[in-house]
Amino acid sequence: xxxxxxNHDAGHLPEFPGIERYAGxxxxxxxxxxxxxxxxxxxxxxxxxxxxxSLVPEIARDAAHVTLLQRSPSYVLSRPSVDTVARGxxxxxxxxxxxRLARWKNVLMATVLFQACRRWPDAMRNxxxxxxxxxxxxxxxxxxxxxxxxxxxxxxxCFVPDGDLFKAIRAGRVDVVTDTIERFTATGLLLxxxxxxxxxxxxxxxxxxxxxxxxxxxxxxxxxxxxxxLVNYKGLMFGGVPNMAFVFGYTNASWTLKADLAATYxxxxxxxxxxxxxxRCVPGLDDAALPLAPWTDFSSGYFQRAMNELPKQGAAxxxxxxxxxxxxxxxxxxxxxxxxxLSFSA
Numbered sequence: 001x002x003x004x005x006x007n008h009d010a011g012h013l014p015e016f017p018g019i020e021r022y023a024g025x026x027x028x029x030x031x032x033x034x035x036x037x038x039x040x041x042x043x044x045x046x047x048x049x050x051x052x053x054s055l056v057p058e059i060a061r062d063a064a065h066v067t068l069l070q071r072s073p074s075y076v077l078s079r080p081s082v083d084t085v086a087r088g089x090x091x092x093x094x095x096x097x098x099x100r101l102a103r104w105k106n107v108l109m110a111t112v113l114f115q116a117c118r119r120w121p122d123a124m125r126n127x128x129x130x131x132x133x134x135x136x137x138x139x140x141x142x143x144x145x146x147x148x149x150x151x152x153x154x155x156x157x158c159f160v161p162d163g164d165l166f167k168a169i170r171a172g173r174v175d176v177v178t179d180t181i182e183r184f185t186a187t188g189l190l191l192x193x194x195x196x197x198x199x200x201x202x203x204x205x206x207x208x209x210x211x212x213x214x215x216x217x218x219x220x221x222x223x224x225x226x227x228x229x230l231v232n233y234k235g236l237m238f239g240g241v242p243n244m245a246f247v248f249g250y251t252n253a254s255w256t257l258k259a260d261l262a263a264t265y266x267x268x269x270x271x272x273x274x275x276x277x278x279x280r281c282v283p284g285l286d287d288a289a290l291p292l293a294p295w296t297d298f299s300s301g302y303f304q305r306a307m308n309e310l311p312k313q314g315a316a317x318x319x320x321x322x323x324x325x326x327x328x329x330x331x332x333x334x335x336x337x338x339x340x341x342l343s344f345s346a
Contacts, residue, residue, distance in 0.1 A: 001246035002259075003214030012207040012302065018183035025201045029055065030208065036201070038063045044189060044197050046181075047205030048074045050158050055203060057164040060173040067175045067197055069189070073148050074155065075128050078135060078163035107257065107325055114252045114323070117152035124152045135166035145176040153252060155300040210306035213246065230311040231285055231292065233341070234318045234331060236262045238311065239285025245269075251298050252323045261325075265332040272337045278344040283318075290314045295321065 011030035019026070027036055029051050039062040045052050048070035060066045086102035093101065117124045132146045148155075160166070168174040179191040188199040212227035219225060220241065230238040235258065236245045247262045249255030273281060295310040296303060303310075313321040318341055322328060338344070 001213055001216075001244065003216070003246075005210050005212065005248065007209040007211040007215075010209065011204075012209050012305065013204055014206055016181055016184055018185065020184075021186050022184040022188075022202065023186045024188070024199055026204065027201070028204045028206070038201050040064050041200035042188075042198055043067070043201045043203065044069050044199040045203045045205055046070075047203075047207070048072065048158075049205065049207065050156065052203075052205040053158045053160055053165050055205060056174055057160070057168045059203075060168045063173075065175070066168070066173060067177055067199075069177045069179065069181075069191075069197065070145075071178075071180055073144075073146050073178060074158050075148055075152055076132060076146060076158045076160060076165065077128060078131070078166060079159045079161060081161035107253070110253045111325060114153050121151035128152060132166075135163050135170075137170050140169075145178050155298065156251065207302045210302055210310070212306075212309055212311065227311055228309050231290065231319060232295070232311055232313045232321050233283035233285075234265070235321050235328060236265060236332075237283050237342075239283045239319070242280050242282040250323055250325070251296060251303075253325060257325050258328065261328050261332045265337075268332075268337055269342075273344065276344065278346055280345045281342055284341055284343050285319075290319060296323075 008030070011028045013028060025036065027033075038059050041063055043059050043063045043066045045056050045059070045066065046069050048068070052068060052070070053074075053076055056066055056068050083102065083106075085105060086098065089098035089101050092098070129142055129147060133140070133142050136142065136146075165174070169176060177191070177195070177197065179193050179195065182190045182192050184190075184202075185196070189197045189202070191197065217224070218241075225241065230241065233239050235248065238244065238246075245262065245266050247259050249258040269281065273279070292312040292314060294307055295313055313319060317331070318339065
């Protein structure tokens, strides 16, 4: 199952009072089209996640003005768009070695950042806010507009290439407003503070909706399989479900890292079954002995809205879902396929 976890029919749109009265153009990024024009126009982008901080600097190049309207801030970090270390490795070692070294360097950096945020959240929060202040003009209200209510990596980080968002703010092409929407008007938005934002174009970067296993109706011997009743096994199979694997990437790193590991493990599993003459494999699950927990402790809205529909995880391997590439690499690339939990039959 390589169905991803987003519902591509429609993104998440909160119920904004008066939205039907708005006379300008309203668009959700999931349904962007070529006829959307923003050159010379006043644009409001609602949201504070990766989509919003990616759109705003690009729109600001041609718009008359852009306002980033957020209910609450996210952690925003600047990263260089060119990996100078990777380019140096390429010159010194050639493509084959350089690509491997650069990959492991990036995996290690992401892992260290995540673990540091989880172990020393206060210190990492202060470091990130200090970096944001350096990117912005003196006196900018970082406490209001770039200080989240949650600890680092309880939600996804927003990385902006070469600080393009901060540059647009410093240049005066972008305003950041942290407030809630009272209602839409015919010409823009009225905020809870009483302020009004005029807008010719409103972009609702308000999040996505999740779905499990592509909304495919699964059955085992005529019995419906409900995703919320399933329990994770090694991050790519489910207890009691035979001959099925799925790809579900990391929440704290690149999706493809876990996809690669899943593909490797599935090949190892198929080769083992071929070599032993087995036709059926199923993770054995003792429901009574396994305390369960939600699929993830991620606090992002799109996960929280779908948590009741997602599978569960256990408290320890192989039922616990680990957000750690190195641990998963050990288990999926080199760990035993026939581990005493996965049962086989012909």
